[in-house]
Amino acid sequence: MTILITGVAGFVGRHLVKYLNSVYPNVSIVGLDVVATTEVGKGIPGFSYTETNLLDGDAVRAILNKVKPEWIIHLASFSSVSYSWEHPSDSFLNNSLIFINLIESCRAECPSCRILSIGSSEEYGKVEDNCGLIAESNPLRPTSPYAVARVSQEMLSRVFVQGYGLDIVMTRSFNHIGPYQRDAFVVPAFVKQFVQAEKTGLKRVNLRCGDLEVIRDFTDVRDVVRAYNLILHFGERGEVYNVCSSEGRKLKDVIATLERLTGIQAELDVDRSLFRPLENHALVGDNSELRNRCGWKPEWSFEASIVEVLEYWRSAVTL
Amino acid sequence: MTILITGVAGFVGRHLVKYLNSVYPNVSIVGLDVVATTEVGKGIPGFSYTETNLLDGDAVRAILNKVKPEWIIHLASFSSVSYSWEHPSDSFLNNSLIFINLIESCRAECPSCRILSIGSSEEYGKVEDNCGLIAESNPLRPTSPYAVARVSQEMLSRVFVQGYGLDIVMTRSFNHIGPYQRDAFVVPAFVKQFVQAEKTGLKRVNLRCGDLEVIRDFTDVRDVVRAYNLILHFGERGEVYNVCSSEGRKLKDVIATLERLTGIQAELDVDRSLFRPLENHALVGDNSELRNRCGWKPEWSFEASIVEVLEYWRSAVTL
Numbered sequence: 001m002t003i004l005i006t007g008v009a010g011f012v013g014r015h016l017v018k019y020l021n022s023v024y025p026n027v028s029i030v031g032l033d034v035v036a037t038t039e040v041g042k043g044i045p046g047f048s049y050t051e052t053n054l055l056d057g058d059a060v061r062a063i064l065n066k067v068k069p070e071w072i073i074h075l076a077s078f079s080s081v082s083y084s085w086e087h088p089s090d091s092f093l094n095n096s097l098i099f100i101n102l103i104e105s106c107r108a109e110c111p112s113c114r115i116l117s118i119g120s121s122e123e124y125g126k127v128e129d130n131c132g133l134i135a136e137s138n139p140l141r142p143t144s145p146y147a148v149a150r151v152s153q154e155m156l157s158r159v160f161v162q163g164y165g166l167d168i169v170m171t172r173s174f175n176h177i178g179p180y181q182r183d184a185f186v187v188p189a190f191v192k193q194f195v196q197a198e199k200t201g202l203k204r205v206n207l208r209c210g211d212l213e214v215i216r217d218f219t220d221v222r223d224v225v226r227a228y229n230l231i232l233h234f235g236e237r238g239e240v241y242n243v244c245s246s247e248g249r250k251l252k253d254v255i256a257t258l259e260r261l262t263g264i265q266a267e268l269d270v271d272r273s274l275f276r277p278l279e280n281h282a283l284v285g286d287n288s289e290l291r292n293r294c295g296w297k298p299e300w301s302f303e304a305s306i307v308e309v310l311e312y313w314r315s316a317v318t319l
Numbered sequence: 320m321t322i323l324i325t326g327v328a329g330f331v332g333r334h335l336v337k338y339l340n341s342v343y344p345n346v347s348i349v350g351l352d353v354v355a356t357t358e359v360g361k362g363i364p365g366f367s368y369t370e371t372n373l374l375d376g377d378a379v380r381a382i383l384n385k386v387k388p389e390w391i392i393h394l395a396s397f398s399s400v401s402y403s404w405e406h407p408s409d410s411f412l413n414n415s416l417i418f419i420n421l422i423e424s425c426r427a428e429c430p431s432c433r434i435l436s437i438g439s440s441e442e443y444g445k446v447e448d449n450c451g452l453i454a455e456s457n458p459l460r461p462t463s464p465y466a467v468a469r470v471s472q473e474m475l476s477r478v479f480v481q482g483y484g485l486d487i488v489m490t491r492s493f494n495h496i497g498p499y500q501r502d503a504f505v506v507p508a509f510v511k512q513f514v515q516a517e518k519t520g521l522k523r524v525n526l527r528c529g530d531l532e533v534i535r536d537f538t539d540v541r542d543v544v545r546a547y548n549l550i551l552h553f554g555e556r557g558e559v560y561n562v563c564s565s566e567g568r569k570l571k572d573v574i575a576t577l578e579r580l581t582g583i584q585a586e587l588d589v590d591r592s593l594f595r596p597l598e599n600h601a602l603v604g605d606n607s608e609l610r611n612r613c614g615w616k617p618e619w620s621f622e623a624s625i626v627e628v629l630e631y632w633r634s635a636v637t638l
Contacts, residue, residue, distance in 0.1 A: 057408060085482065089376060089419045096415065096471070100408045143481065145419075148474040152415070155467040162462065163404065163596030277482030
């Protein structure tokens with residue numbers, strides 16, 4: 001069996017390769033990404049890496065023709081909401097067009113392959129206040145160019161399932177955290193600043209931050225990659241699954257946790273440039289479908305996860 | 320005042336230019352299209368034409384910087400559903416990406432310009448049987464790559480209205496008919512075949528056709544362009560309006576009308592290649608919003624419109 005992973009060099013990719021190799025040691029894993037070199041998959045037998053730009057449809061098709069994967073896990077994405085506000089066309093191409101190139105190539109080269117299409121909680125966008133946990137049946141009201149591209153990806157998946165019989169299952173993945181996540185995302189951005197203060201011997205950190213009243217649902221990346229494997233096994237073709245902890249946390253509570261774990265006090269330096277043109281106040285998902293159909297439940301507590309993120313940045317930050 | 324029209328060389332564009340010139344004789348109209356030469360706007364003072372590929376974002380921005388229009392009517396689209404099934408990436412680029420280029424350029428160069436974004440009844444996609452007339456509040460369940468691109472365009476419009484304060488009004492335009500429509504669309508395709516038989520002196524025509532049970536809502540293109548002008552005047556920012564007759568017609572009834580008007584009998588030559596991977600059985604819109612808010616009502620009956628389409632093809636077809 002061969003599994004192809006796009007966007008393999010990213011945060012989720014490196015955890016996914018490790019996890020898949022641990023549960024399927026004899027499977028071939030083909031990783032694609034746009035970067036020239038990667039640490040991903042080093043020392044894992046059966047792993048191979050190909051540098052590819054998914055915007056090049058012919059290149060994608062040639063790879064699928066050669067590899068003929070049984071599973072594709074499509075992680076590749078320009079997943080920054082802020083970037084999508086600044087560069088909407090680039091964000092759109094590197095979300096929607098790369099996905100079209102992938103599924104068109106599948107249709108031609110490996111039409112019975114099972115594809116896991118990763119989406120985002122951002123697809124829900126504006127939700128009613130106090131609506132409780134967001135289930136998959138909630139309307140999608142995207143509030144950023146990135147979110148629109150993700151909704152498009154999901155609608156295209158359904159069209160290709162129903163119109164061309166492709167075997168696509170989908171996620172709406174909520175925020176995830178863990179080692180190796182870039183500090184362009186909010187939790188590692190905070191953690192890195194705490195660790196820098198710690199290494200300098202400070203007891204206070206001037207924390208650059210955006211809107212701290214925002215509520216998000218964080219899942220450890222290792223729970224996320226386990227969910228992806230389970231959805232590939234048990235997910236219903238053409239259906240979408242929330243991947244989330246079902247626990248909401250204000251960003252200011254994340255900061256309080258970091259204060260407690262480090263003994264360093266944060267002084268908030270609110271930066272309006274980190275506010276988005278439109279912000280979703282609360283995104284907390286209902287994970288019942290994933291639990292009930294796929295038998296998943298999270299194994300990492302938020303605090304255990306944050307401790308590992310701290311450890312990661314302690315080893316990564318040099319002053 | 321200056322009005323900019325994208326996709327001006329198309330079927331709707333040529334009617335729109337004529338109509339706008341008749342109601343606003345002193346307005347400057349700048350037409351853009353990707354074709355090298357066009358008959359559109361000939362003899363209309365105040366009309367100018369620029370050959371432009373909207374995929375080139377820099378070119379679009381340079382034009383808006385120069386023209387600074389008060390209104391933009393964005394007709395440009397790869398609007399064939401069939402083409403989108405065959406070439407999904409090309410269809411997506413020439414619907415979604417060109418729209419992003421346009422609104423990004425507006426944001427930079429003429430942020431208070433009012434933009435009319437044309438959408439499609441195809442956005443509704445799969446509707447419940449016997450749901451009656453489709454109102455704007457109906458869920459969108461697109462069933463083709465083209466329809467997904469149109470839904471994206473609408474979602475992007477809302478994001479740019481709410482996030483960047485642009486002034487965009489939208490339509491979901493149902494099928495329209497009239498002189499100059501290409502025979503890639505169903506009604507002119509039928510009419511052309513009847514006219515060819517007529518000119519050959521035949522009493523029967525072998526009519527190549529797809530699924531004739533499909534029900535569509537046809538509006539004369541001249542009623543459509545009147546609606547667009549009214550929506551620009553009275554439409555609410557960020558809102559979407561159905562443009563339709565609210566009358567459903569089976570395609571086989573269209574054929575019966577043509578038989579009656581020409582005295583030629585159709586022998587149906589059903590071509591499975593004209594069937595789509597997914598078909599929407601019935602798309603008949605509710606035009607109450609357009610009537611009530613914008614004061615529009617259709618002036619052309621279906622039969623009067625078809626008579627003109629017949630006349631057009633009688634002058635266009637040479638054997």
